[in-house]
Amino acid sequence: MSQAPDGSRLPDTAAGAVPAQRHSRQDAPGPQRVPAPRAPERTVLGYHLPAFTSMVVIGVLSLLGLGTLAVQLGGTVRVFFAEAALGLVFAAATLLFGFWLFRRIRPVRAPDLAASLVAVLWGLTAATGGALLANSALTGVWSKTLGLEFSAVWGAAMTAPFNEELFKLAGIVLVAVAFPRSVRGPIDGFIVGALVGLGFEVTENLIYGLNTVIQAGGVNGGEAVAQSMVVRVFLTGLGSHWAMSAVAGTAVGLLAAAGWLPSGRRALGAAALVLTAMAMHWLFDSPLPAGVVGIVVKVLIDFTIAMAVYFAARHAHRRRVRRALAREGEEVGLRRSAAVALARRRARRRALHDVPEAERAEARRVQALMVDSAEDRAFARTV
Amino acid sequence: MxxxxxxxxxxxxxxxxxxxxxxxxxxxxxxxxxxxxxxxPGTQRIHAGDEITLGGDGGYRAALTLPQDGWLLDVGSSQAGQTYRFHRGTVDLTVTSVTPVGDPLPDAKQLWAGMGDIARAGDPTARLGEPEVITTEQGVEGLTGVMRSRTEEGAAVLYPSPDGEFAVEMTLGGADATIADLEAVADVARAVTFTEEGER
The missing domain is CATH 1.20.5 (Single alpha-helices involved in coiled-coils or other helix-helix interfaces)
Structure with a gap:
């Protein structure tokens, strides 16, 4: 930066004099700088236009994904119907359990049901259908450029972490835009990410189950499906797609919390989380370390990373909500401890239990309003 | 605010x-x-006598040695150790290695029926005819039969590995392939070899 050599541009403070106050140009005659009024945001069916457009994009891409899956798997399902039905039973059980679990582990209260369902839908259809096409093409590229043998060993590790993580990430972002109040911070991103990953995992399990029937020569297909499902649900399921997408989703939560205009530090943190999710996927698909022990080690590493991210996001979220509840409590004259306790589901239930039955519905409503308001406060930002 | x-x-x-x-x-x-x-570009030229390892399980590995020049391996739609797709003029050859499950493991007749189901999954009009016994040049016994669909007619071949742990399945056909085209490469059906692990 250049500066006058004699320092003549600096105010003279040698005699202890304070420089004269500068006059505001707003006091001067002439045109004043007045911020231009913002046009009201347009809405469609009560949704802001980006949210509505995001829903349309999710709908269209989910239909395309479903169509792709139908074309790719339709023939196998038609011929091996009993095996497909068995796979569907496993898929439904995994989906229901995962859906309950991931919504349950969100601190303070369950995430929005519609956003949760759309997240799972994206994973079940758009992400898997798109990844099926993209993976097939990229695997072809590796086979043609690096050779069949190399591609057979390393192809999955060089394809899925990129294609699948980006497809799932795109869905998390679309859900965050479609339901802006449902993804307002890292923990919301984690949960939506886990739900997208769950949907992906369930469809992928089904695809792998049917592929196993073909690889088994089309005989004893039920046994082939059951073996595949048991391995993919009970052995690798602990550190699979839900874990990777939950970590990537935390990045989306970070960006959404900043109104999609993150500071450099926040953007860097988000990028690190997405790269971590890809690295987890790479490790999962890598042929090293081999064997059952190797698989268990990889699954445990991915699970541990996901849990570390979860507990960090959960801790931050609960701290902010507790602080907001304490302020809410002060405003309505509620004891601090009673107000802060509302951050926990069990404490809310216990508090309701002590209320006479006739007043319980109203008390429940007031609780919900306080928690709503506290979460709004917790995520409030200064414009 | x-x-x-x-x-x-x-x-x-x-x-x-x-x-x-x-x-x-x-x-x-x-x-x-x-x-x-x-x-x-997605094809790789295969010369007569080139050996392609098809896969293996249990104590055996299988390989295919194409007897003629002129075969092209479709690299983009093949997977090492699992599925190989070849073309030669109008003729298409698909070779797949399958690993059956179950106790006891399915026999050749059951695998033939399963192969027919897999063919129907790919093309609803595809059907496998009654199988006959075929032997590789090495002397391993398998099954062969006609494969028909609305668009093509060809042959299907199945060789269970000597210990039954896996099997090699082949289909030879092509929508525009004539009987003469198929007969010219018919010896491909017997060009599979099984090697006991540790023998090589």
């Missing part, structure tokens, strides 16, 4: 950026990789 971040910070207008990026990523992943894959 503090507002819930459903509408702030920034404005709803800022939501167009992530929406645009996410949509573009989803579309580009499919379009770009498909284009790159389509633009790359």
């Amino acid at each position: 503090a507002q819930p971040s459903g509408t702030a910070p920034g404005t709803i207008r800022d939501h167009w950026i992530p929406l645009g990026i996410a949509t573009a990523v989803a579309v580009l992943l499919v379009v770009v990789w498909s284009l790159v894959d389509a633009l790359l």
Whole structure:
């Protein structure tokens, strides 16, 4: 930066004099700088236009994904119907359990049901259908450029972490835009990410189950499906797609919390989380370390990373909500401890239990309003 | 002014950026990789006598030694150790290694029926005829029969490995292939070899 050599541009403070106050140009005659009024945001069916457009994009891409899956798997399902039905039973059980679990582990209260369902839908259809096409093409590229043998060993590790993580990430972002109040911070991103990953995992399990029937020569297909499902649900399921997408989703939560205009530090943190999710996927698909022990080690590493991210996001979220509840409590004259306790589901239930039955519905409503308001406060930002 | 971040910070207008990026990523992943894959040359010339390892399980490995020149391996749609697709003029050859499950393991007749089901999964009009016994040049026994569909007619071949732990399945056909075309390469059906692990 250049500066006058004699320092003549600096105010003279040698005699202890304070420089004269500068006059505001707003006091001067002439045109004043007045911020231009913002046009009201347009809405469609009560949704802001980006949210509505995001829903349309999710709908269209989910239909395309479903169509792709139908074309790719339709023939196998038609011929091996009993095996497909068995796979569907496993898929439904995994989906229901995962859906309950991931919504349950969100601190303070369950995430929005519609956003949760759309997240799972994206994973079940758009992400898997798109990844099926993209993976097939990229695997072809590796086979043609690096050779069949190399591609057979390393192809999955060089394809899925990129294609699948980006497809799932795109869905998390679309859900965050479609339901802006449902993804307002890292923990919301984690949960939506886990739900997208769950949907992906369930469809992928089904695809792998049917592929196993073909690889088994089309005989004893039920046994082939059951073996595949048991391995993919009970052995690798602990550190699979839900874990990777939950970590990537935390990045989306970070960006959404900043109104999609993150500071450099926040953007860097988000990028690190997405790269971590890809690295987890790479490790999962890598042929090293081999064997059952190797698989268990990889699954445990991915699970541990996901849990570390979860507990960090959960801790931050609960701290902010507790602080907001304490302020809410002060405003309505509620004891601090009673107000802060509302951050926990069990404490809310216990508090309701002590209320006479006739007043319980109203008390429940007031609780919900306080928690709503506290979460709004917790995520409030200064414009 | 503090507002819930459903509408702030920034404005709803800022939501167009992530929406645009996410949509573009989803579309580009499919379009770009498909284009790159389509633009790359996807065949590899195979010479007579070249040995291709088909896979293995249990105590055996299987290999295919194509007896004629002129076969092209479709690299893009093949997977090492699992599925290989070859073309020679109008003739298509698909060789797959399958690993049956169950106790006891299915016999050749059951695998033949399973092969017919797999063919129907790919093409609803495909049917395998009654199988006859065939032997490889090495002397391993398998099954062969006619494979018919609305668009093509060819042959199907199945060789269970000597210990039954896996099997090699072949289909020889082609929508435009004539009987003469198929007969010219018929010896491919007997060109599979099984090697006991540790023998090589």
